[in-house]
């Protein structure tokens with residue numbers, strides 16, 4: 517009887533499921549992946565029609581030389597929520613339609629929610645260079661942070677370990693570690709001015725300006741520089757604020773001071789060396 521009470525108590529702690537509170541969503545995940553496996557195993561060509569509507573002859577011939585597409589960007593976010601449990605819930609209910617590959621808790625724990633080869637719904641509408649469907653080519657990392665507080669040291673330690681693994685596994689270029697704010701300057705402020713981009717850059721994840729900055733030449737065009745780094749400059753004020761959230765951080769007003777211009781010129785040179 518005592519044993520039974522104990523079992524019931526443990527069961528209650530785990531939200532009455534013998535496999536934990538996410539057993540149901542884990543099953544949904546597994547079933548969905550089965551559907552994608554069936555999709556990539558299809559061996560029938562799409563039927564194409566010419567301008568007259570006539571069917572164009574098409575034949576499937578499977579090659580023996582192929583692989584799986586790899587993510588080529590990492591997009592960093594803050595959750596803008598109050599706890600990691602809240603975020604796990606947000607990403608395990610269908611009504612929100614949002615997710616990320618990884619969620620990093622304040623205590624450094626890493627939650628992996630979508631296989632790296634699959635597409636998570638984290639970046640949404642935006643543009644970086646010519647990339648518009650960022651979800652299809654990136655890993656999304658959400659960091660538990662309400663947007664108005666520093667990140668914890670253990671969180672950043674876990675992030676650096678994760679980024680090291682991702683960069684190695686998928687050969688992600690240094691320039692391709694960016695924030696949601698960079699990809700969607702008109703909509704998103706994350707991961708914001710508290711995020712330690714300098715620390716990341718020192719480890720080869722994204723860029724940061726040098727300590728000694730040169731003055732840009734007289735004909736330096738800041739709009740072109742922002743665009744060549746990757747920013748969507750259709751709203752130039754939004755692009756300037758996004759740039760300053762990432763690369764200046766001490767001031768995020770939509771004006772470029774002389775210091776901001778020096779930083780921009782320095783960072784732009786790093787991107788244009790690619």
Ligand SMILES: [Zn+2]
Pocket residue numbers: 592593594638696704706
């Ligand atoms: Zn975000």
